[in-house]
Amino acid sequence: MEFTLNKALFIDLDNTLIKTISGKTFPLGISDWKLNEALLPIIERAVKRNYIIAIVTNQGGIEEGFITEAQFISKLDDIIKELIKKLNKYKGVRIVSEYCKSYKEVYERKPNPGMGYAIALDFNIDMKNSIMIGDREEDKGFADNCNLTFYNVLSSSLETLFID
C-alpha cells in the first residue's frame, strides 16, 4: 500500500472561520454565523495546493448547556456545506472536523493536541509542514503542541500565505 503524507490547513471555528452576524463575541443563536470572507482566498489557495481543511473547535458550551450537541452538529454541518459551496469549483476538496464538547482541561481541548493528533492519524498529516489559523492563545498553544506553524487570523502575513 502506498503511504502518502498529506498537508493540512487547521482552522479554528469561532471568530476565525466564522463570525457572528450580530457582531457579538458569543452567538445569539445557532443561526448567528457567517463565513469569514477574508479567509476564503487563503482557504482556496490551500485547497489548490491539495491541503486538507481541518476545522478544530472547542465547544465547551455543549457541556455547559448553552447549545445542545445536536444543535452544534447541525450548525457545523451547515457551515461545512456553505464552505463547500464557496469552494465547489475545486474538485476533490477535503474538509474534516473535530470538536471538543468539554470545558475541562481534557486532552482533546485546545491548547492540548488531541484533536490535531486524531486528524493526523486518520489522514496521515505531515504536521511539521501544516498550518493552524486561529484567534486565541489556546489556538497558538495547540499549534505549538502539534508542531504546526501558527498564524493569527488578524495577522497581515496571512495575505501572502500560500503565495510563492
Ligand SMILES: [Mg+2]
Ligand atoms: Mg476562536
